[in-house]
Amino acid sequence: MIFLSAAAGPRFVLLAAALFVAAAFVPAPAVAHGVVGQRFFPATIATDDPFAADEMALPTITSFNHETDFDFDYSKSIFPGFAIGIGIGHVDAKPPGESRTRGFSNLHISPAEELYRDSSHEFIFTTGLDWEIGGTGSNAVAERSSTFTPAIKFGKGFGDLPDSLKYLKPLAVTGTVGYAIPTAHDASKSIEWGGAIEYSLLYLQNNVRDEGLSNFVAHLTPVVEFSFSSPTRAGDGGTTGTINPGLIWSGQYVQLAAEAVLPVNKASGDGVGFIAQLHFYIDDIFPHSLGRPIFGGKK
Amino acid sequence: MTTRFILTSIAITCCATPAFAHAFLRHAEPGAGAVLKAPPSRVALTFSEKLEPVFSGVVVTDSAGRNVEGGTVAVRGNSIAAPLRSLPPGSYRVVWHAVSVDTHRTEGAYSFTVKP
Numbered sequence: 001m002i003f004l005s006a007a008a009g010p011r012f013v014l015l016a017a018a019l020f021v022a023a024a025f026v027p028a029p030a031v032a033h034g035v036v037g038q039r040f041f042p043a044t045i046a047t048d049d050p051f052a053a054d055e056m057a058l059p060t061i062t063s064f065n066h067e068t069d070f071d072f073d074y075s076k077s078i079f080p081g082f083a084i085g086i087g088i089g090h091v092d093a094k095p096p097g098e099s100r101t102r103g104f105s106n107l108h109i110s111p112a113e114e115l116y117r118d119s120s121h122e123f124i125f126t127t128g129l130d131w132e133i134g135g136t137g138s139n140a141v142a143e144r145s146s147t148f149t150p151a152i153k154f155g156k157g158f159g160d161l162p163d164s165l166k167y168l169k170p171l172a173v174t175g176t177v178g179y180a181i182p183t184a185h186d187a188s189k190s191i192e193w194g195g196a197i198e199y200s201l202l203y204l205q206n207n208v209r210d211e212g213l214s215n216f217v218a219h220l221t222p223v224v225e226f227s228f229s230s231p232t233r234a235g236d237g238g239t240t241g242t243i244n245p246g247l248i249w250s251g252q253y254v255q256l257a258a259e260a261v262l263p264v265n266k267a268s269g270d271g272v273g274f275i276a277q278l279h280f281y282i283d284d285i286f287p288h289s290l291g292r293p294i295f296g297g298k299k
Numbered sequence: 300m301t302t303r304f305i306l307t308s309i310a311i312t313c314c315a316t317p318a319f320a321h322a323f324l325r326h327a328e329p330g331a332g333a334v335l336k337a338p339p340s341r342v343a344l345t346f347s348e349k350l351e352p353v354f355s356g357v358v359v360t361d362s363a364g365r366n367v368e369g370g371t372v373a374v375r376g377n378s379i380a381a382p383l384r385s386l387p388p389g390s391y392r393v394v395w396h397a398v399s400v401d402t403h404r405t406e407g408a409y410s411f412t413v414k415p
Contacts, residue, residue: 035321035403035404035405038406038407040321040323166332206331206407206409207331207408207409208331209331209332210330252320252321252348253320283403284321287401287402287403288401
């Protein structure tokens with residue numbers, strides 16, 4: 001997100017307005033979600049990936065630590081490289097010794113702006129904001145106060161490694177670091193951080209060595225995601241989080257993913273869980289309508 | 300209820316037409332990393348989607364960076380083909396770019412070797 005400061009002066013506002021208008025009316029080729037140079041990045045499911053794209057995750061099912069969540073997320077590109085996401089979920093929790101609680105979680109609004117792409121180095125850098133709107137979910141499971149989490153995100157493929165390391169070229173990483181700021185005075189702020197390490201069999205097959213993989217297998221990406229939360233106030237506990245090894249299958253229009261959820265310590269949860277997701281590439285399914293940016297993406 | 304909703308979503312997605320997508324490389328001849336006893340007469344690439352001929356193509360170069368195509372590169376349907384000159388033993392680089400008919404762009408590169 002680009003934040004406009006009132007102190008920036010009218011000249012800056014005029015410049016921003018001019019850029020806005022230019023972006024809206026200059027035709028541009030479709031910006032491919034998840035593609036930077038020769039690299040296709042599948043959408044990660046436990047952490048935010050660095051793409052502002054037209055896509056929908058329905059559902060994301062998480063079962064972990066005596067709780068089962070069904071989540072829905074939809075992201076719509078407004079300009080090429082700028083998208084706004086919305087998300088909501090249903091929580092069903094039954095902690096040991098406590099009564100069962102069910103209900104909808106708070107609505108999330110999450111704009112994201114791709115700030116920098118380097119195709120030759122398969123690198124992308126994005127900023128974003130997640131706004132959990134307090135009070136929009138059920139009293140039983142959702143906070144009454146809002147939380148704002150500005151974040152930076154990046155993705156990097158290793159296709160630029162020397163040929164002597166050719167079998168490492170299919171590797172890629174994504175990462176995100178955010179600062180969660182609750183509006184409730186007594187709530188703790190925290191650093192939300194995580195990422196993914198992925199090995200693209202498609203990249204191996206097409207760019208490094210044709211191993212004769214079937215079309216199905218070639219579209220698999222083994223992945224390990226990690227997601228952590230570190231409170232910044234002393235006395236609010238240590239870092240909690242999970243490590244999620246799994247597999248992503250990326251088709252032409254949809255993606256399927258499944259991961260185990262492993263807590264990193266006792267405070268992070270109890271036992272091994274799982275997360276699974278069906279993900280739709282809206283820009284590929286509806287390339288001439290719903291899947292294009294509203295402004296600046298017309299043919 | 301949830302299951303029915305998911306199945307309906309999948310059905311809508313699968314039936315949605317017209318639908319195009321990124322043109323991903325499905326097959327390459329010679330393939331990435333291939334070591335050939337005899338020089339190939341052409342490079343042939345097959346993609347998952349139909350291509351825009353004007354915006355799609357391939358360049359084949361030797362280890363010195365010189366083009367080794369022996370004629371016009373042809374883009375038809377979902378394939379790109381480039382005839383090659385008679386290649387001496389050595390390492391060659393194939394660099395392609397493809398724009399599917401819905402303007403999604405993809406690109407890739409790989410090497411193959413012709414043995415002495």
